[in-house]
Each structure stands twice: as structure tokens, then as C-alpha cells.
Amino acid sequence: MGMSFPDDSARPAEVKPFLRTTWLGKNFFHWESLASTNTQAKLLAQTTGCHGDVVLCEKQTQGRGRRERSWFSAPGGLFFSVLLKPHLPAHRVSELTLVSAVAVAKALRELGIDAWIKWPNDLLVGEKKLVGILTELIAEGGKTQGVVVGIGVNVNSLEEDFPEDLKTRMTSLAMASRKFYSKAFVLAVLLNHLESELDLHASEGFIPIRNAWTMLSSTLGKRVRIHLGNEVQEGKALCIDSIGALVLEGDDGKQFSILAGDIEHLRLA
Numbered sequence: 001m002g003m004s005f006p007d008d009s010a011r012p013a014e015v016k017p018f019l020r021t022t023w024l025g026k027n028f029f030h031w032e033s034l035a036s037t038n039t040q041a042k043l044l045a046q047t048t049g050c051h052g053d054v055v056l057c058e059k060q061t062q063g064r065g066r067r068e069r070s071w072f073s074a075p076g077g078l079f080f081s082v083l084l085k086p087h088l089p090a091h092r093v094s095e096l097t098l099v100s101a102v103a104v105a106k107a108l109r110e111l112g113i114d115a116w117i118k119w120p121n122d123l124l125v126g127e128k129k130l131v132g133i134l135t136e137l138i139a140e141g142g143k144t145q146g147v148v149v150g151i152g153v154n155v156n157s158l159e160e161d162f163p164e165d166l167k168t169r170m171t172s173l174a175m176a177s178r179k180f181y182s183k184a185f186v187l188a189v190l191l192n193h194l195e196s197e198l199d200l201h202a203s204e205g206f207i208p209i210r211n212a213w214t215m216l217s218s219t220l221g222k223r224v225r226i227h228l229g230n231e232v233q234e235g236k237a238l239c240i241d242s243i244g245a246l247v248l249e250g251d252d253g254k255q256f257s258i259l260a261g262d263i264e265h266l267r268l269a
């Protein structure tokens with residue numbers, strides 16, 4: 001791209017002027033560097049943490065991804081986790097994965113990015129990934145202590161900031177729009193949307209979230225390949241069901257659903 005972006009940060013004093021939330025991010029724990037904001041938020045949950053606490057770091061050294069993978073925390077990125085103590089039975093906690101995907105998609109669109117959701121909660125521009133979300137349940141002795149939603153956004157990262165194997169698969173707000181974004185402003189827009197989608201979910205349940213997710217999905221209607229451990233299956237993505245599982249139609253015409261796993265978009269079915 002041939003341009004370089006100034007060093008940017010998302011410190012509490014820079015974020016607060018743009019924050020319109022009533023409970024999310026009122027406690028904002030800002031760090032220069034952390035191994036993983038999710039790990040830090042989990043520690044917080046087990047001690048003094050409250051519903052709506054936000055943990056953010058400018059540099060993340062051991063970012064964690066879904067399915068025990070690592071998350072490459074590219075320079076110019078936002079790395080933060082939200083601690084939730086929702087009044088939800090354990091079997092409904094997976095809905096929060098889709099709630100956060102909807103909120104992030106709406107925030108990115110407000111920022112002028114043509115973002116779509118790949119099931120369950122990757123945010124894509126075209127087929128390139130821009131945001132990853134890791135939702136973790138914190139339980140001890142069978143008791144739920146909270147849920148941590150960790151969000152990694154490639155904001156001002158450039159192609160050269162990614163290792164060779166990720167260059168073709170990752171993008172950023174700056175790469176998608178050729179503009180520089182203030183990380184503090186992006187964070188505030190994300191938190192504003194997150195609070196309103198979480199409030200909607202708490203008051204009206206999963207149906208409005210499912211409808212919004214369906215509208216913002218790039219997976220539905222596509223032929224997909226699913227990697228379930230060592231097994232690989234293919235089918236056409238039809239819809240998500242009442243708990244957020246992806247419903248597919250196999251080549252034998254039979255429908256089946258998956259609640260967790262990795263999918264690959266193949267082409268329009």
C-alpha cells in the first residue's frame with residue numbers, strides 16, 4: 001500500500017468521549033502488553049470482576065483463537081475481552097457467540113466496511129478475515145462464573161504485518177478501505193453495538209438475533225466443507241436453528257446440523 005500509519009492507542013481517556021454505553025466498559029482495564037486479554041478477563045472473573053468489565057491491551061503476545069489455535073495479534077490491531085455475567089442457562093451461552101458477531105458486523109458497517117459473518121462468528125470482507133471472536137465459559141465446580149467474549153480486530157494492520165501464510169487470508173479495516181482508523185473510536189463503536197445487541201438478546205431472546213445474523217451472513221446459501229476432527233463433510237448451508245447450530249443439506253438430500261466446527265466456503269450452492 002506504500003503508506004505507514006501513526007502509532008495509535010485505545011486508552012480509557014481516548015475511548016470514553018465516544019462511548020454511549022450504560023453498563024459496558026464502565027470498568028475499563030487497560031494494559032500496554034498482555035499474554036491474552038481472554039486469560040486476563042478469566043482471572044478477573046474469578047476475583048473481583050463484574051458484568052461489563054472490559055480488558056484491553058495494546059500488544060498481545062500469546063493471543064488465543066478458537067479450537068485451541070493461536071491468534072496472530074498483528075501490529076495495528078485491537079485486542080480486548082468483555083466479561084459477562086449473564087442470567088442465562090449454560091445451554092444458551094452459545095447464543096452469545098452469534099450476538100457478538102451481529103454486534104461486530106453492525107459496528108463495522110457503521111464504520112463503512114462491507115463486513116459479513118462467516119458461521120459462527122468470523123467477520124469477513126470478501127473471503128478475507130478481519131475480526132476473530134473467542135467466547136469462553138468460565139465455570140468452577142459446575143458453577144458458571146461468567147462468559148468472556150474476546151475480540152481481535154485488525155484495524156490499521158497492513159499486508160506486511162502478517163506472516164506469509166496469513167497474508168492471503170487476512171485483511172484489516174485499513175486494507176479494506178485504504179483509510180486510517182482511530183482505534184479508540186473503533187473500540188467505542190464496537191462496545192456501543194455490543195451493549196445494544198446484548199440488551200436486545202436479554203429482553204427479547206434469540207429470535208431477533210437469529211434474524212439479524214441471517215441477514216448479515218455470508219455462509220447461508222453457500223456450499224461448505226466442514227472439518228469435524230478428522231472427518232470432512234460437504235453440504236449446502238441452509239439456515240441456523242433456534243440454538244445457533246448451522247443446518248446443512250448433504251449431497252444425499254438429508255439435513256444435518258453442526259453446533260461447533262470449522263467450515264470452509266466453497267461456492268454458491
Ligand code: BTN
Binds near residue numbers: 062122
Ligand atoms: C478466532 O478467530 O479463532 C478467534 C480469535 C480471537 C482473538 C481475540 S484477541 C482478544 C482476545 N484475547 C485472546 O487471546 N483471544 C481473543
